[in-house]
Amino acid sequence: MVCRSKSACLVLTLSALVFSVAVTAKAEAKRQLVTGRIDAKVLTTLRGNTRPEANLQNDRGPVSADLQLDHLMLLLQRPPELEAQLTKFIDDLYNPSSPNFHKWLSAAQFGQQFGPAQSDVETVTRWLESEGFTVNVVYSNNMFIDFSGTARQVEATFHTEIHNYEVKGEAHIANSRDPQIPAALGQVVRGIVSLNDFKAKTMHELVHQAHVDAKTGELRTEYTHTGGSATGGVTPNYDNANGEELVPYDLEKIYNIAPLLTAGISGQGMKIVVVEDTNLYNCNSTGAAGAAGTPCSATSDWAVFRNTFGLGRYTAGSLTQSNPAPQTGANNCTNPGDNSDDVEAAIDVEWSTAAAPSASIVNASCSDPRTGFGGLTAIQNILTHPNADNVDVISMSYGESEEDSGATFNASFNTTFQQAAAAGIAVFVSAGDEDAASSDGGGADCTGFPASDNGDFGCAVHGITISGWMSSPYDVSVGGLDFADTYLGENSTYWLPANNVYYGSAKSYIPEQPWNDSCASTLLSNYTTGTPAAYGPSGLCNTAYGENFLLAVGGSGGPSACATGSPTVSGVAGGTCAGYAKPSYQSAYIGSMAGLQNDNVRDTPDVALMAANGLWGHYYAVCYSNPANNGNGGEPCTGQPVNWPGYGGTSVSSPIFAAIQALVIQHKGALQGLPLARYYQLAAAEYGPTGSAACNSTNATGAGSSSCIFHDVTLGDNDANCQSASVRSGKTTTTETFNCYLDGANVGVLSTSNSAYQPAYLTTTGWDFASGIGSVNAYNLVMSY
Amino acid sequence: MKRPIYRLLLLVLLLSFSSLAFAGPVTTYSINFEQYAEFTQITNQYSSQFVNFTNALQLVAPDYDYFDFPPTSGNGVITNDPNDPIQLNFSTDVKNVSGWYADPYGVIVTAYNSTGGVLDTFNGAGVDGSDLEFDVSSYNAISYITISDLYGIPDDETVDDISYTVTPEPGSFLLLGTGLLGLAGVLRRKLVR
Numbered sequence: 004m005v006c007r008s009k010s011a012c013l014v015l016t017l018s019a020l021v022f023s024v025a026v027t028a029k030a031e032a033k034r035q036l037v038t039g040r041i042d043a044k045v046l047t048t049l050r051g052n053t054r055p056e057a058n059l060q061n062d063r064g065p066v067s068a069d070l071q072l073d074h075l076m077l078l079l080q081r082p083p084e085l086e087a088q089l090t091k092f093i094d095d096l097y098n099p100s101s102p103n104f105h106k107w108l109s110a111a112q113f114g115q116q117f118g119p120a121q122s123d124v125e126t127v128t129r130w131l132e133s134e135g136f137t138v139n140v141v142y143s144n145n146m147f148i149d150f151s152g153t154a155r156q157v158e159a160t161f162h163t164e165i166h167n168y169e170v171k172g173e174a175h176i177a178n179s180r181d182p183q184i185p186a187a188l189g190q191v192v193r194g195i196v197s198l199n200d201f202k203a204k205t206m207h208e209l210v211h212q213a214h215v216d217a218k219t220g221e222l223r224t225e226y227t228h229t230g231g232s233a234t235g236g237v238t239p240n241y242d243n244a245n246g247e248e249l250v251p252y253d254l255e256k257i258y259n260i261a262p263l264l265t266a267g268i269s270g271q272g273m274k275i276v277v278v279e280d281t282n283l284y285n286c287n288s289t290g291a292a293g294a295a296g297t298p299c300s301a302t303s304d305w306a307v308f309r310n311t312f313g314l315g316r317y318t319a320g321s322l323t324q325s326n327p328a329p330q331t332g333a334n335n336c337t338n339p340g341d342n343s344d345d346v347e348a349a350i351d352v353e354w355s356t357a358a359a360p361s362a363s364i365v366n367a368s369c370s371d372p373r374t375g376f377g378g379l380t381a382i383q384n385i386l387t388h389p390n391a392d393n394v395d396v397i398s399m400s401y402g403e404s405e406e407d408s409g410a411t412f413n414a415s416f417n418t419t420f421q422q423a424a425a426a427g428i429a430v431f432v433s434a435g436d437e438d439a440a441s442s443d444g445g446g447a448d449c450t451g452f453p454a455s456d457n458g459d460f461g462c463a464v465h466g467i468t469i470s471g472w473m474s475s476p477y478d479v480s481v482g483g484l485d486f487a488d489t490y491l492g493e494n495s496t497y498w499l500p501a502n503n504v505y506y507g508s509a510k511s512y513i514p515e516q517p518w519n520d521s522c523a524s525t526l527l528s529n530y531t532t533g534t535p536a537a538y539g540p541s542g543l544c545n546t547a548y549g550e551n552f553l554l555a556v557g558g559s560g561g562p563s564a565c566a567t568g569s570p571t572v573s574g575v576a577g578g579t580c581a582g583y584a585k586p587s588y589q590s591a592y593i594g595s596m597a598g599l600q601n602d603n604v605r606d607t608p609d610v611a612l613m614a615a616n617g618l619w620g621h622y623y624a625v626c627y628s629n630p631a632n633n634g635n636g637g638e639p640c641t642g643q644p645v646n647w648p649g650y651g652g653t654s655v656s657s658p659i660f661a662a663i664q665a666l667v668i669q670h671k672g673a674l675q676g677l678p679l680a681r682y683y684q685l686a687a688a689e690y691g692p693t694g695s696a697a698c699n700s701t702n703a704t705g706a707g708s709s710s711c712i713f714h715d716v717t718l719g720d721n722d723a724n725c726q727s728a729s730v731r732s733g734k735t736t737t738t739e740t741f742n743c744y745l746d747g748a749n750v751g752v753l754s755t756s757n758s759a760y761q762p763a764y765l766t767t768t769g770w771d772f773a774s775g776i777g778s779v780n781a782y783n784l785v786m787s788y
Numbered sequence: 789m790k791r792p793i794y795r796l797l798l799l800v801l802l803l804s805f806s807s808l809a810f811a812g813p814v815t816t817y818s819i820n821f822e823q824y825a826e827f828t829q830i831t832n833q834y835s836s837q838f839v840n841f842t843n844a845l846q847l848v849a850p851d852y853d854y855f856d857f858p859p860t861s862g863n864g865v866i867t868n869d870p871n872d873p874i875q876l877n878f879s880t881d882v883k884n885v886s887g888w889y890a891d892p893y894g895v896i897v898t899a900y901n902s903t904g905g906v907l908d909t910f911n912g913a914g915v916d917g918s919d920l921e922f923d924v925s926s927y928n929a930i931s932y933i934t935i936s937d938l939y940g941i942p943d944d945e946t947v948d949d950i951s952y953t954v955t956p957e958p959g960s961f962l963l964l965g966t967g968l969l970g971l972a973g974v975l976r977r978k979l980v981r
Contacts, residue, residue, distance in 0.1 A: 252943075265870070310851040313943075316827035501892030501916060503943040504852045504867045643855050 033120045034082045036190040041130055046162060047189035049182045051410030051565075051580075054199045055573030056170045057177040058731070063167040066176050068155035070165065074139065074335045074372035074380065075157070076196035077148040078415050079119050079127065089117045093424050093477070094587050097680040107427035107674060110143045110330075110387040117425075118145025123191045130188065134160040140332030143387050146418050149335045149380075157198065160184075165198065176200050176374070181569075193418075194411030197375040203401040203408075203472065204444050205347040206433035207652035209636055210617040211520055213551040215489055215530065222531065222548075247620040248645050249613065251312045251357035252507025254659065257486075258612070259512065260358055260781040263666055264317075268785065270362030271319050273665040276385060276397045277351035277658055279368040280377035281344040284629040284637075286324050286352075286366065298323055307640045308353045308626040309360070313505035317360035322352055325367045327384040327392070336380055339370035341629070346636050349627040350650055351400055351658045358662035358781075365394075376401065382419055382430075391426050395668050398661035399478075400433045400654030402470035404441035405565040405582075406574045413471035413566045417583070420477035427674035431661040432473035433653035434482040434608040435559025438521060438723035439753055439763045439772065442468040442574040443555050449726055451749045452550065463555040463753055464728035465574040466741030467564070467763050469607055474563040476586035479664075479679060480607040481657040482775050483518035483558025483614025486621050487701065487718055490516065490526050494620075497703070506624075506644055512780070514703045516719035517766060517773040518615040518651065519557035522549040523722040523752035525762070527618070537724075538760060539746040544724045553750065555723035558614055558653060560764065560772040563605040572730055575741050588680045596687035597694040597769025608775040609679055611716070612659055616651025623655050624648075663781045667788045681788055686713050686769075686776040694768030700777060712783045716774035722762045723753045816884075818951040821864035826851050830866055838880045838954055845869035847946065857946040860888040860919045865946040873936030874947060878954075881929025885952040888919040891945035893938040899924035902931040914938070919948065929955065 081089070095101035108116065118124070124145050128138050131148065135156045140149035154165045161182035168175045177199030184192055216223055255261040263269065286299035299305055299322045306322075309315050328334040341348075352364050367385060369377035378399060385392050405413055423430045435441045440463030449462035473480045488497045497513040516526060522544040525535035532543050543549040563582030571578035582604035593601045600606050615621045626640035627648050636648040668675050675681070689695055689712055696702065698711035701718050725743035729736055744760050745751035755761040764772035817837045824833060826848035830841045844866040849859055852867075859865045868874045873896075876885070881902075889895050889912060897910040907926040924933060930952075937944045 313827075313852060315851055499941070501914075502853055502856060503941065504847060504857050504946060505943060506853050507943075643853075 033085060035120045035122055036082060037123050037126045037187055039187040041185045041187045043185055045186045046183040047186040049184060049192075049194040049411065051567065051569035052178070052181050052194055052198070053409070054177045054201055055407055056168055056175065056201065057166065057179055057199070058573070060731070061168040061170050062179070063169050066154050066165045066167055068153065068158070070154040070176075071151070072154060072157055072165075072373050073151040074149050074375065075151065075198070076375060076379070076415065077127065077131070077150060078193040078196055078411055078418060079124065079146050079148070079191055080193040081117060081119050082190070085117060089421065092117070093421065096425065096676060105427065105673070105676070107676065108425045109390070110422065110426070113422050113425050114143050114145035119191050121145070124148075127188060127191060136160070139335050140329045142383060143330065144422055146422070147383055149329075149332070161195065163198070193414050196379070196411055196415045200374050202371070203376060203403045204436070205344055206400045206402055206436045206654035206657070207347055207350050207650045208436055208556055208616040210622050210649035210651070211556075214617050215619050220489070220492065247617075247622070248649060249621060249623045250506045250644065251314055252503065252505040253509035254357055256507065256509040257512055258663070258779060258781050259783065260663065260666070262782045263785055264360070268666050268670055269317050270359030270662065270665050270669060273359060273362040273395045273669050274365060274393055275355050275359060275362050275658070275662055275665050276365045276367050276394050277348065277355060278378040278381045278397060278399045279344060279348045279351070279366055280342070280371045281339050281348050282324055282341045282368055283348050283352065283366055284341045284345045284627065286322065304349055304626040304628055304640060305352050305356065305364075309356060311506070311626070311640070311644060312357070314356060314360040319361040320356055320364070322356070322364045322366065325365050326369060327367050327381055327388070329384045330387045330389070336369035336377070336384055339368050339377055343632065345629060346625070346627050346632060346648075347400055347654055350623075350625050350652070350654050351398060353625060354623065354655050355398065355658035355662040358659045359665045362662065362665050379415060379419065382423075386419070386422055386426060386428070391428055394428055395674065396429045396431065396661040396665050397423065398431045398658040399472070400652075400657055402433055402435050402441065402472040404444075404468040404574065405471035405474055405563065406442050406465070406468055406570050406576060406580070408471040410567050410569065413474070416472050417475040417477060417566070420475045424477045424677040427676040429661070429664050429676060429678055430478040431481055431657045431664070432478045433657040434473055434480045434611070435470040436483065436556060436652045437559050438463070438519060438555050438557040438721045439467050439469070439559060439561040440465065440555045440723045440725070441470045441559055442466075443723075449553050449724075449750060452553070460554045460556070462553060462750060463723045463725040463743070464741070466576065466743070467561050467753060467755070468574070468576055469559055469561040469563065471566060474566055474583060474605055474607055476583055476605050477677060479660065479677070479682075480560075480609045480775070481653055481660045482560050482608030482611035482773070483651070483653045483656055484515045484611045484716060484774060484778055485518040485615035485619050486613060487514040487516040489619040490530060490718075512703055512714070514718065515613070515700045515714060515716045515774075515778055517558050517611075517716065517721040518613075519719065519721050520552060520554045520616065520618045521557055521723045522552035522554070523724045523762075524557075524720060525722070525765070526719045527552060536760070538744055538748065538752045540748045542746075542748065544750040544752065545748045553724055555725070557721045557723065558608070558611060558773070560608045560721060560775065561606075562600070562602055562772070563607065572739070572741075586679070588683045592683055592687040595692055596683070597690050597692055598767050599770045606772065609682065610660060610713070610776050610779065611774045612656035612778050614651050614653050614656040617649060622649040622651050625650050660779070663779060663784065666781065667785050670785045671788065675788070678788075682776060685784075685787060689713055690715060690769045710783060711780055712787050713776050714778045714780070715769060716777045717766050717768055719773070720762055720765045721773040722764065725751050725753050814953060814955055816951055816953045818949065820861050820949050821846060821866055822862040824864070835879065838878055838882070839952070840877045840879070841866070842875045842877070843868055843871050844874050856892065856916050857890040858917065858919060859946075860948040865948045867943055867946050868935070868937060869943050872940045872942050872944070873934040875932060875934050876950070877932045878930065878952070880954055881931065882952040882954050883930060884923065884925045885930060885933055885950070886921060886923035887950035888921050888948045889935065889945055890915055890919050891937055892916045893941070893944065895922065895938065895945055896936045897922045897924055897933060898936070899926055899930045899933045901928055
């Protein structure tokens with residue numbers, strides 16, 4: 004700084020002094036939450052932090068006391084009044100008439116203004132150290148502390164035991180009961196993010212064998228295929244000429260991305276981060292694998308994907324493998340190498356570049372600590388870097404139900420995404436691939452069927468649940484859709500009979516329906532039996548043919564019900580569970596936007612895109628050539644892409660929507676942060692209180708060619724098949740039914756009532772739990788945002 | 789007198805043949821699209837061969853659907869991008885334009901004269917997985933041709949190994965003819981004497 008005169012210098016010095024005093028005063032004005040002596044005998048329980056699998060049946064005894072547990076994360080919390088101020092501040096960040104509009108905060112500013120008092124953070128840090136832990140990182144947001152210790156130290160400090168468990172033949176470790184901490188710390192410590200090693204679900208699904216032939220309408224259940232192995236990894240013998248396999252050209256055509264690319268809005272200067280707990284398979288195959296910021300080679304799967312599908316013309320596009328270290332402290336982001344989740348990473352980097360081919364894609368990964376999720380570490384580390392590494396959007400494709408994740412894990416994502424929203428960074432998260440039954444993660448085995456029955460994939464038994472990794476109000480929850488042309492018998496209306504030079508064949512926008520592989524689907528039932536009612540003894544779900552579709556697989560969505568608190572029955576919303584409060588961007592339009600629920604909680608998803616895995620003939624092509632995963636999708640990316648691995652899942656729709664938002668940011672020329680206030684505002688204007696016939700997805704002509712920004716999906720549902728559950732309480736086992744309408748049959752359908760058919764959930768006019776606002780016309784969104 | 793007559797005759801002959809040389813002989817050119825990097829928009833890169841392109845994007849196998857749209861030779865082809873049709877504008881008149889195409893729906897190749905009059909049309913059948921030949925010929929000079937997908941869909945056809953014959957300019961023929969006529973006149977006068 005240069006002063007031109009003494010008086011100017013004096014003014015500047017005084018101003019700086021006043022400012023620093025004001026900032027200090029503001030920081031110090033925060034209420035101190037640790038006011039009493041830390042007494043290890045006066046404890047408070049951190050409820051809702053025990054895995055449902057950590058029960059006597061699965062218990063295989065305590066772990067070695069010397070088991071090292073590195074990079075545990077302690078989540079802190081701010082005083083309630085400060086939380087309210089933060090909520091208001093973030094609302095203002097997105098209110099154009101507020102003086103705080105788009106005044107983003109760095110991590111340090113965020114910690115200073117909205118973290119707990121510095122003295123509380125220091126007290127907690129000293130307490131951990133006094134218990135023998137090594138404190139690795141105190142994040143500048145003052146909300147997370149990374150620490151390491153042994154199982155013995157954890158047990159002594161948190162008054163729980165770390166046990167071995169065997170679940171479905173797999174060995175796990177987990178805390179046997181909810182942790183406890185000294186009551187004096189109870190107000191500032193939210194909890195330990197995770198004390199178990201249960202991995203989250205990656206939100207992708209291989210192409211499903213049983214499907215409707217898009218060309219003939221014939222139902223096919225054969226297990227033969229042209230690629231992949233005979234079991235597990237399956238590429239069905241779909242006919243490429245039917246235009247069923249989605250490639251980037253199709254995506255750009257259907258969601259009207261193509262005119263943006265033509266106009267030069269293809270993601271130049273944008274940075275899209277996909278967070279993972281794995282490196283990519285053959286990215287950076289030479290040199291030190293996974294070194295921070297290493298570009299991937301021209302022979303990587305990503306490069307083959309781009310070249311094959313004509314994206315190579317966007318020469319500015321790049322892919323980087325990064326293992327982001329924290330800004331300060333010990334490096335808690337160890338290189339995970341490429342592990343069994345690498346297909347998830349491949350899907351994320353490939354389909355984000357499909358929508359924004361000139362953007363810089365970063366695969367940011369940290370290895371999972373012994374307990375916890377490496378992707379969370381990666382996000383935290385990025386957010387605390389200066390300018391958050393110039394990241395524009397983040398996409399995450401992992402999830403776990405609110406009930407199973409536990410209160411602190413849920414809160415860790417909410418806290419992280421809250422900070423991202425304050426920093427101007429948009430976070431997109433997969434809504435889930437389990438229909439409205441995320442606790443069932445594809446479904447437990449259905450009872451009453453032979454174990455050898457290949458068609459028996461699973462039934463939901465825990466009722467209506469959603470992922471706690473996306474239910475935060477501070478991320479965009481992206482659901483899953485399918486195209487409705489096959490159901491409507493209009494395949495040739497929307498697909499050309501042959502592919503073009505980029506393997507594409509879509510003609511235009513295509514009517515959509517929720518992605519749903521379950522026999523509970525009203526559309527599948529109607530198509531196969533002539534009646535939409537899939538329940539009851541003669542309903543599709545209880546027929547021999549319907550066994551092929553016993554799947555709780557489809558785009559997830561539902562109300563937040565257990566973000567905090569603790570279920571009474573493991574995995575089931577109940578007990579002291581409560582959902583996130585309804586965010587202002589949803590509550591503001593209740594009554595003025597068709598479909599929005601007046602239920603006081605955060606409802607999901609927000610938006611949705613195609614995510615199907617082939618039931619109606621549509622799925623995504625992915626280049627994933629890892630031979631180690633052959634049989635689970637890994638195939639050489641040679642020959643026609645129809646022989647490449649095929650996938651669906653909201654892990655595809657989330658990075659695509661993130662990439663579309665990157666195009667919005669490029670067009671606007673500045674960070675836009677969490678886009679939901681604007682999305683809902685635009686959708687409310689489009690749909691109004693009674694919906695918009697012109698933007699009804701089923702009227703594809705109108706929705707595809709008009710000024711519609713969003714397509715209102717009104718056909719179908721994301722209902723799952725379900726059964727009653729065996730609930731064990733002590734030595735007693737009872738049969739209970741949660742959100743399952745059985746109608747006297749063995750298999751029912753997910754319903755908000757056990758005694759009546761109230762499917763969870765049908766699409767409706769306007770917003771709904773199956774599709775949120777709906778899908779998007781990207782060009783119109785970018786131009787209208 | 790004899791020597792000057794022979795000298796004049798030699799001069800006429802030289803002028804005639806030098807004019808022919810200037811216009812170039814009747815030459816057949818071939819373009820195999822192997823020279824440029826993929827996704828290069830082909831415009832005037834082949835102007836030395838008397839042709840400019842519009843709506844022609846260079847593709848190089850295997851970085852496109854070379855299974856359904858195989859190159860006829862080498863790895864390079866052009867596709868109709870960003871719009872249909874591909875147009876070849878010749879800077880000198882040509883004849884006998886031919887080439888190879890792949891297009892699942894078929895192509896329409898049309899040859900025009902300099903005033904836009906249609907000289908010849910070729911309707912090519914749809915072909916997937918191999919190439920078919922097209923040709924447009926005319927006794928009149930072709931000024932430009934269009935190669936259109938049957939439905940006008942961009943990125944739906946590839947073209948390879950185009951060849952055409954450049955004919956000498958009419959002025960050169962005129963000069964040659966004048967020279968020959970002059971020669972004939974000189975010879976006639978000599979014989980009459």
